Amino acid sequence: MEEKTRFRILSVTTQKPHSTGSGVYLTELVKAFRSSGCRQSVVAGIYHSDDVNFPPDVTFHPVYYTEPGACCRPGDIPFPVLGMSDVMPYPSTRYDQLTDQMAEQLEAAFIPAIREAVMELDPQVILCHHLYLLTAMVRQAFPDRQVWGVCHGSDLRQIRNCSFRRDWIRQEICELDRIFVLQSEQKEVLKSYYGAAPDKVTIIGSGYNPRIFNCGGENAPSTVPGPVRIIYAGKLSREKGLLPFIDGLREIAEDPVMPTVSLELAGGCKDSLVSQRLASVDWEDLKPGVLAEKPFPIKYLGLLSQDQLASAFRRNEIFVLPSYYEGIPLVLMEAMACGLIPVSTDLPGLRDWLGRTIPDNNVIFAPLPPMVSPGVPDPESLEDFRVGLVRALKKGISQVERQRQTGLRRLPETKNASWQGVADRILSFQEIHTQPKG
Structure with missing residues (x-):
């Protein structure tokens, strides 16, 4: 009897479940749902070469894309993984490259896999990640099921920048039974751009894993002399503001009044303009190691596991985004939990969410440049953006110097930003959605 009453959730994503922020979000939610006693299945798009690690009692239904250089096997989608961002940390297909035939191939692979998972699990909810093409397909294919959607921010950017089936996607997203967003700015976009009913949209925020991301039992900052140690973690791409950031650090390094700095970069790179700026090589040739010594040391760490990233955070002093x-950058909370001084652009909705979730946060904000479209800055504003970023970085460096002198470090209270809290906010709707529709 107990087995029948356990809430059943099928999670769905078009892309890899363990890579990028949205992949980590899905995976951590699956773990948190499991802690709440839910039965689960996951459908996600991967390559045959990928390793996927979910808890043993979570059934995984893979949908395979064709990796570049590999032969397309029968039943596989004949192109690389669809990436919600235009630059992904693995080989991917951009949505603006899609044709109707490719969309039909996507649907022909995913919907049967989802139908198989539905027959096996009989989920009370199908929880789709990203409010975009596949979620719209799922809403249409399963009219008698509760279909909920999770917004990750990149999907809102994609639909405004890419016209492929835009009107149809917006229509189907509005038909979702419930929509979860990370912060208040996204809720406004759902209402104004999609036309979603406000009572369907709920802010759930984001989380981090405190078992991995923490100070390692050391409450005092390092007093080891040497450069101020700075780290960036995320995709190495232009949309992440890396070019003005590198230029700004170069200005600081060449300023005789400022202390010396060093930089570590963690993440995948598929942007040759960034790799050329860092190491004068195309992205295919960018390898982990020391990229430069002057005017300041730069070390590329490559793609890291969560445990490796936490270790990298703990040996640095400033995190820059x-x-x-x-959306809500997970990595910002992870860095704060590891004791780093965070410097971030003043992203829409971020201050509001931090103010409610981590009210004692110590984020140093740099003004965001004007945008010509979501995530695309006005080129004429980039010099002003660099100047503002340098100002914020100098504030962070000053804080590091004070920490080294006093031996005291400010650690924000991040316990409210837990994955279990996010899962609980989603599961709070289960009582009114325990049966299929119809």
């Missing part, structure tokens, strides 16, 4: 567009 110069991005032009994000």
Whole structure:
């Protein structure tokens, strides 16, 4: 009897479930749902070469894309993984490259896999990640099921920048039974751009894993002399603001009044303009290691596991997120939990969410440049953006110097930003959605 009453959730994503912020979000939610006693299945798009690690009692139904250089096997989608961002940390297909035939191939692979999972699990909810093409397909294919959607921010950017089936996607997203967004700015976009009913949209925020991201039992900052240690983690791409950031650090490094700095970069790179700026190579040739020694040391760490990233955070002092567009950046909370001084662009909705979730946060904000479209800055504003970023970085460096002198470090209270809290907010709707529709 107990088995029948456990809430059943099928999670769906078009892309890899363990890579990028939205992939981590899905995976951590699956773990948190499991802690709440839910039965689960997951459908996600991967390559045959990928390793997927969900808890053993979570059934995984893979949909396979064709990796570049590999032969397309029968039943596989004959192109690389669809990426919600235009630059992904793995080989991917951009949505503006899609044709109707490719969309039909996507649907012909995913919907049967989802139907199989539905027959097996009989989920009370199908929870789709990203409010975009596949979620619209699922809403249409399963009219008698509760279909909920999770917004990650990149989907809102994609629909405004890419016209492929735009009107149809917006229509189907509005038909979702419930929509979860990370912060208040996204809720406004759902109401104004999609036309979604406000009572369907709920803010759930984001979370981090405190078992991995923490100070390692050390409450005092390092007093080891040497450069101020700075780290960036995320995709190495122009949309993350890396070019003005590197230029700004170069200005600081060449300023005789400022202390010396060093930089570590963690994440995948598929942007040759960024790799050329960093190491004078195309992205295919960018390898982990020391990229430069002057005017300041730069070390590329490559793609890291969560445990490796936490270790990298703990050996640095400042975390920088110069991005032009994000939802709620998970990595910002992870860095704060590891004791870093965070410097971030003043992303829409971020201050509001931090103020409610981590009210004692110590984020140093840099003004966001004007945008010509979501995530695309006005080129004429980039010099002003760089100047503002340098100002914020100097504030962070001053804080590091004070920490080294006093031995005291400010640690924000991040316990409210837990994955279990996010899962609980989603599960709070289960009592009114325990049966299929119809």
